[in-house]
C-alpha cells in the first residue's frame with residue numbers, strides 16, 4: 001500500500017482508495033486498492049477498484065461527488081462519483097517522451113463500489129513535463145466550476161472545468177516558495193472558515209526534502225480566488241515533522257469537517273521495511289483545523305474522535321513526580337499497545353517517555369528544553385539495518401509558545417503518532433522491534449510533575 005487516493009465520504013461510507021500493486025510487496029504497476037469504513041476506525045478491504053490499462057498505471061488522484069451531474073455520467077437523477085487520477089504510461093517513459101503522465105477520469109453509479117473509465121480519456125493531456133500528476137479536485141462554488149490542483153515537477157498548476165472533462169489552465173504557484181528538495185507530489189487545496197471568512201490551505205508533499213530527511217508534506221496558508229493561490233507569507237510549515245507521513249490529503253464531501261490520512265512511510269525506505277506478507281499502512285485519520293498564533297495561521301492535526309469507539313478501560317493518574325524514573329507499565333494494570341497516553345507537564349522542561357521490551361530495544365519520545373524541540377529517537381528501536389538513515393532521532397519545534405506541555409501519544413506495535421502543542425507539532429514514526437514493547441517509563445533529570453495522565457488501551461478492530 002502506498003498513497004491514499006480518492007478519499008470521499010458518500011452515503012454514510014468513507015471510501016479509502018490507495019496506490020496498490022497486488023502482485024508483490026514492492027512498487028509495481030499501480031492499481032487503486034479499495035477499503036471502506038462507516039466510522040473511520042473499522043475498515044473492510046474490497047476488490048481492486050481501478051485497474052491499469054493501455055493508457056498506463058493508475059497513479060494518485062481524487063474522487064468527487066458530482067451533485068449537479070455536471071459530467072453527465074449520472075443516471076436516474078442520482079449523483080455519480082467521479083474519480084480523477086493520473087495515468088502513467090511506462091512505454092512513453094522508457095522512450096524518454098516527456099508526455100507519459102496524463103489525467104483520466106472514471107465514474108461510479110453505485111456509490112463508489114464499481115467504476116467505469118470514461119471513453120474520452122485522457123481528459124487533461126501532458127504539455128511536455130515529465131512530472132505531471134496527482135490531481136485533487138474540488139467544487140469551487142463561488143465560480144461555479146471544478147478546480148483541479150495538480151503537482152507539476154517543482155510547482156502547482158491549477159486548472160478549472162465545468163464538466164470534469166474539459167480542463168483549462170488557471171495559474172501556477174510555488175516555483176520560488178516552499179521546500180524544493182525534490183519533486184512536488186500529491187497536493188490538496190481546501191478552505192477553512194475563519195469567523196465567516198475563507199482561509200485557504202494548500203498541502204504539497206515533497207520527495208525528498210522533508211524537515212527530518214526523505215519525504216514529507218508541507219503546507220501554505222493564503223487566499224484562493226478561483227484563479228490564483230496567494231500565500232499570506234513565505235514560511236514553510238509542515239503537517240507532520242516525523243519521517244512517516246507522506247502523500248496525505250483530505251476527504252471530500254465531509255462538509256465543514258476536514259479529515260486527513262497520510263501514507264505511514266517514507267520513500268527513503270518504504271520498499272525496504274522488514275515486514276512480511278504486507279507492507280505499509282496509513283496514519284490514523286486526523287481532523288485538521290485552523291489556528292491563529294499571533295499573525296500566523298497554522299493547521300492543527302488531531303486524531304479523530306471516532307477512536308473512542310475502540311477505547312478500552314481508561315486508567316487515570318492525577319499526579320506523578322518523575323525523578324527517579326517512573327515505570328508506568330507497573331502502575332497501569334495490563335499495560336499493552338496499541339494505546340493512547342495523554343498527559344500534561346506544567347513547565348516545558350526536559351523529559352522522555354521510553355517504550356521498551358526485554359530485548360533492550362527502545363523508542364524514546366520527549367522534549368528537550370535546551371534545544372527547544374520535541375523528539376523521537378528510534379536508533380535502538382529494533383531492526384533498523386535495512387536502510388542507513390532509518391536509525392535516527394527526529395525533531396519538531398513547539399509552535400504556540402505555551403509554557404506548559406500537553407502530549408498525546410498513540411502507539412501501536414509498529415508505529416507511534418505524537419500530537420504535541422494542541423496538534424501544531426505532529427510526528428509519525430514507524431519501528432520494528434523483535435518483540436512488542438511491553439514497558440513504558442517516564443524519565444527526567446529534573447523534578448518534573450506530570451498531571452492528568454490517562455492511559456487508554458484500544459480494542460482490536462479486526463473481528
Ligand code: FRU
Nearest residue numbers: 003019030059060185186247
Ligand atoms: C507519491 C507518488 C505520486 C504518484 C504515486 C505513484 O508517493 O510518487 O506522485 O502518483 O506515488 O505510485
